Amino acid sequence: VYTQPVFEGSIAEACAETCQKLGVPVLVGVLPLRSQRHAEFMHNEVPGIEIPRWLRERISSSADDAAALEIGVEEARKLSATIRGCAQGLYLMPPFGSAAIAERVMAV
Structure with missing residues (x-):
């Protein structure tokens, strides 16, 4: 199973637990948010994204888009750590295909 992007560890854990009970591997989607506009668009305009x-x-509450991106990267890192502990894996969906953002999320 490949999930939609998930933004809370508890959702990833619940999904992984359900899939484990069914004997189905799961890869959880992680999408770093890059701005307030990006977050609101994803939440309000993309079906299935919460x-x-x-x-x-x-x-x-961030000062600008650069600060918002820092929050997005930080939260994606935290979520990735949670997912590594409960699911078979994750897949990273960097906004607008940005390899630089993907690298920042994967940096330890």
Whole structure:
């Protein structure tokens, strides 16, 4: 199973647990958010995508898009660590195909 992008560790864990009970491997999607506009667009306009209020508020409180991206990368790193502990793997969906953002998320 490949999931839609997930933005909370508890959702990834619940999905992984369900798939494990069924004997089905799961790869969880991780999409780093890069700005308030990006977060709101994904949440409001893309069917099936739910970005938690706390994350949208955190990003919207950032000073500018560069600061918002820092939050997006930080949260994607945290989520990736959670996923590595519960699922068979994850796949990274860097916004707009940005290899630089993908590298930042994967850097330890």
